[in-house]
Amino acid sequence: MSLLGLIEELGELAHSHLKEQQGIRTSEDHVAKAKDAIGDIVIFLADYCNARVFNLALIIKETWEQVRKRDWKRDSKVGDVDLVELVAKALWNASSPPASWITLTYNEQVEWREMARAAIKVIK
Numbered sequence: 001m002s003l004l005g006l007i008e009e010l011g012e013l014a015h016s017h018l019k020e021q022q023g024i025r026t027s028e029d030h031v032a033k034a035k036d037a038i039g040d041i042v043i044f045l046a047d048y049c050n051a052r053v054f055n056l057a058l059i060i061k062e063t064w065e066q067v068r069k070r071d072w073k074r075d076s077k078v079g080d081v082d083l084v085e086l087v088a089k090a091l092w093n094a095s096s097p098p099a100s101w102i103t104l105t106y107n108e109q110v111e112w113r114e115m116a117r118a119a120i121k122v123i124k
Helices: 002-022 030-052 056-068 083-095 106-123
Strands: none
Touching: 002 030, 030 056, 083 106
16 A cells, blocks of 8 residues: 555655646645655655565665766666756756746756756766
8 A cells, every 4th residue: 555655645746846847826835745745755665665574774775876886977868868958957947936947948958958967077
C-alpha cells in the first residue's frame, strides 16, 4: 500500500508544482502543498523500504557515491534528458516568478544553459 501512497503523493507534488508554474489557483498555497507532499513522499518511501527490508540510508549513500563520480561532460544525458537543459530549467525555475520556460527568448535560454554548464562544473 505504501507504493500506491508514494505514487499518489508524487502526483500531488506534480500538481502543486504545475499550478505554481502556471500561476493559477493563486488562492492555494502551492509551496505549502509541495512541502507537505515531499514529506509524505519520504514517509511512504521509508515505509516501502521497510516493508521490502531495504536500507534506505544505504541505498541513498550508494547511489550518491555513483552519481558524484559520474563524468557529467561525457554522460551529459540522464536517460533521454539533456543534463544541461535540465539544470538550466531548474536554475531558472528556482530564481524566477512562475512562468513557462518556453516564454523565454532563444538568447535567454542560451544564457540559462551557460549558467547551468558553469553550475555543473562546480558540482564536479
